[in-house]
Amino acid sequence: MTDIELKHLEEQLWHSADLLRAGAHMSATSYGEPILGLIFLRYADIRYKQFKDEIETEFSKYVGTRMERTLKEIAIEKCGFFLPEEAYFDDINKAPDDANKATLVKNAMIAIERENETMIGVLPKDVYGQLVPEEEPELLSNVIRVFKDIPEDISIDLFGKIYEYFLGNFASGKDGGEYYTPATVVQYMIEVLQPTPGNKQFLDPACGSGGMFVQAARYMHNHNANEEDLMNFRCYGVEKDPDTNKIAKMNLLLNNVRGEITEANSFYSDPYDAVGKFDYVMANPPFNVDEVNYERVKDDPRFNIYGIPRNKTKKSGKKDSDKKETVPNANYLWIAYFASALNQNGKAALVMANSASDAAKSELEIRIKMIEEGVISQMVTLPSNMFNTVTLPATLWFFDKNKPNTSKKDEILFIDARNVFTQVGKAHRKFSEEQIKNLGIITRLYEGDTQAFQDLLNEYKANLETQDNKEYWQEQIDWLNERFPDGVYQDIIGLCKVAKIDGEDGIKDQDYSLNAGRYVGVMIEDDGMTKEEFKYTMLSLNDELSKLNEEAKQLEEQIALNIKGLFGEWIC
Numbered sequence: 001m002t003d004i005e006l007k008h009l010e011e012q013l014w015h016s017a018d019l020l021r022a023g024a025h026m027s028a029t030s031y032g033e034p035i036l037g038l039i040f041l042r043y044a045d046i047r048y049k050q051f052k053d054e055i056e057t058e059f060s061k062y063v064g065t066r067m068e069r070t071l072k073e074i075a076i077e078k079c080g081f082f083l084p085e086e087a088y089f090d091d092i093n094k095a096p097d098d099a100n101k102a103t104l105v106k107n108a109m110i111a112i113e114r115e116n117e118t119m120i121g122v123l124p125k126d127v128y129g130q131l132v133p134e135e136e137p138e139l140l141s142n143v144i145r146v147f148k149d150i151p152e153d154i155s156i157d158l159f160g161k162i163y164e165y166f167l168g169n170f171a172s173g174k175d176g177g178e179y180y181t182p183a184t185v186v187q188y189m190i191e192v193l194q195p196t197p198g199n200k201q202f203l204d205p206a207c208g209s210g211g212m213f214v215q216a217a218r219y220m221h222n223h224n225a226n227e228e229d230l231m232n233f234r235c236y237g238v239e240k241d242p243d244t245n246k247i248a249k250m251n252l253l254l255n256n257v258r259g260e261i262t263e264a265n266s267f268y269s270d271p272y273d274a275v276g277k278f279d280y281v282m283a284n285p286p287f288n289v290d291e292v293n294y295e296r297v298k299d300d301p302r303f304n305i306y307g308i309p310r311n312k313t314k315k316s317g318k319k320d321s322d323k324k325e326t327v328p329n330a331n332y333l334w335i336a337y338f339a340s341a342l343n344q345n346g347k348a349a350l351v352m353a354n355s356a357s358d359a360a361k362s363e364l365e366i367r368i369k370m371i372e373e374g375v376i377s378q379m380v381t382l383p384s385n386m387f388n389t390v391t392l393p394a395t396l397w398f399f400d401k402n403k404p405n406t407s408k409k410d411e412i413l414f415i416d417a418r419n420v421f422t423q424v425g426k427a428h429r430k431f432s433e434e435q436i437k438n439l440g441i442i443t444r445l446y447e448g449d450t451q452a453f454q455d456l457l458n459e460y461k462a463n464l465e466t467q468d469n470k471e472y473w474q475e476q477i478d479w480l481n482e483r484f485p486d487g488v489y490q491d492i493i494g495l496c497k498v499a500k501i502d503g504e505d506g507i508k509d510q511d512y513s514l515n516a517g518r519y520v521g522v523m524i525e526d527d528g529m530t531k532e533e534f535k536y537t538m539l540s541l542n543d544e545l546s547k548l549n550e551e552a553k554q555l556e557e558q559i560a561l562n563i564k565g566l567f568g569e570w571i572c
Contacts, residue, residue, distance in 0.1 A: 006161065013166075036163070036247060037128075039254075040254060041089055041109070044112065048081075048083035092144065097138040097141040123250070164214070167247075184432075184436060188436045189212075192349060193347050195233075200233050202234065202259075202281070204236075206285040209247045209251050210235075213235040217257045218255070231258055237260070270302060274337070281346065281399075288330075289329070290327075292333060293324055306339060329359070332356065332362075332367075335350070346400075354395050354515070368512050377413065378414075378443065381393055382418070384418070411500050413446050413496065421435070450488055461477060483495065497520045505519075
């Protein structure tokens with residue numbers, strides 16, 4: 001299936017959501033649950049069919065012998081789950097267009113949960129009755145027929161992309177962004193980390209819909225990982241929202257990712273005993289949380305290796321007994337947690353608010369400790385408008401626990417990617433596949449992997465010869481050659497810079513700031529920047545100026561409150 005065919009199919013399937021919006025007795029924010037449930041049901045049917053002959057052959061081979069196993073045991077081994085006959089999609093689709101179809105779907109979900117322990121309580125069951133309104137009893141049948149159009153021979157990878165497409169569309173609503181990180185941002189994080197399969201453990205302590213796990217598995221699959229190695233790669237997620245927790249569990253099964261999702265609050269719960277345990281840690285945690293109970297985290301080893309932010313605030317309450325000390329901003333709880341969860345060779349990537357890169361006071365002390373220890377390997381400033389819920393640029397933090405043992409201990413790679421994006425409509429941006437590769441190659445070159453650069457260049461040259469849109473592929477070749485003409489890493493004004501801790505204009509001289517803009521600088525047009533690049537740079541600077549103006553406004557208001565507190569109401 002080509003990208004164009006996949007796009008057409010996704011749009012066709014999204015039509016099902018339009019049907020629900022028009023006819024279902026449910027709010028616009030509620031129809032995501034039954035749609036995602038039907039996608040799961042169709043996936044389970046298709047995937048099980050792909051393994052059914054193999055499962056039944058294995059069963060018949062040993063039936064009546066000491067080695068006899070049940071169909072369920074073999075199915076779970078072969079494809080990750082067992083699909084009972086009540087859940088066969090074709091049978092549900094062929095049933096009459098009446099209220100009984102909602103019961104059939106419900107019974108299918110119950111049967112899947114009954115036969116698959118990890119799915120208990122996960123699937124939607126009671127919502128489908130609302131999809132058979134009296135005035136349009138065939139509505140549910142029409143939606144089911146839409147999903148029947150998904151080809152039986154579709155790859156699991158493509159099915160995962162369809163699920164991802166729906167998650168992204170539902171995330172454009174009021175609350176959906178809480179559980180969805182744009183796929184291209186995650187893909188870039190994975191491109192930098194380069195996870196390898198095998199007996200590895202991967203933690204996401206704010207996992208949302210599980211997108212980090214899915215993209216990691218997809219990356220390894222695309223880099224020729226075998227099924228056995230992928231099965232041994234275990235993913236562990238924590239998600240506090242119960243509905244999002246269910247979505248994550250469906251997403252893992254949809255993409256054949258092995259692991260666990262625990263419903264818990266990561267600030268107060270450590271279900272996997274994380275300290276020093278994980279090979280990879282990734283997350284897009286909630287920014288600027290200011291209500292974390294200090295007493296509940298102060299002795300937690302996850303947060304004490306590098307320190308807990310001080311200057312605790314008093315949470316308001318009617319009684320003194322109701323007042324609780326809180327951590328003023330939990331950003332550095334997340335940052336410390338990520339670093340402490342890694343084993344001696346572990347790597348991590350997290351999305352963080354830009355403000356954390358320059359945070360002062362006790363946050364600065366924590367940052368100094370991490371910088372001087374050498375655990376921070378890379379900082380990347382993202383373009384603005386990459387997220388549904390955040391308009392200003394966010395920053396990616398990368399950790400490498402083995403870095404202190406290398407010659408790169410006292411330096412950090414900074415990348416300013418604010419000018420690297422593809423515009424999607426008026427309001428949103430993303431990375432293209434080639435932009436992800438181009439940014440990723442900066443890391444590869446910094447690590448000394450010149451062959452990766454040559455391989456990417458050869459890939460683009462091959463596309464130039466065989467693909468349409470030759471101008472596009474020539475642009476990719478030029479982008480690489482203009483910036484790294486010798487095929488080795490070098491600092492590029494406006495793009496990337498390796499900064500030392502000590503020395504003139506080093507990290508220490510910049511007050512231990514981790515803001516890429518302080519080191520990378522800005523390339524002006526006379527120095528080689530294209531008009532388009534200059535335009536985007538100015539837009540990015542305007543975004544940063546807006547942020548600084550907002551911070552100045554908040555500071556001004558705080559100063560006014562402080563003066564009022566000191567001198568009373570009469571002061572102007």
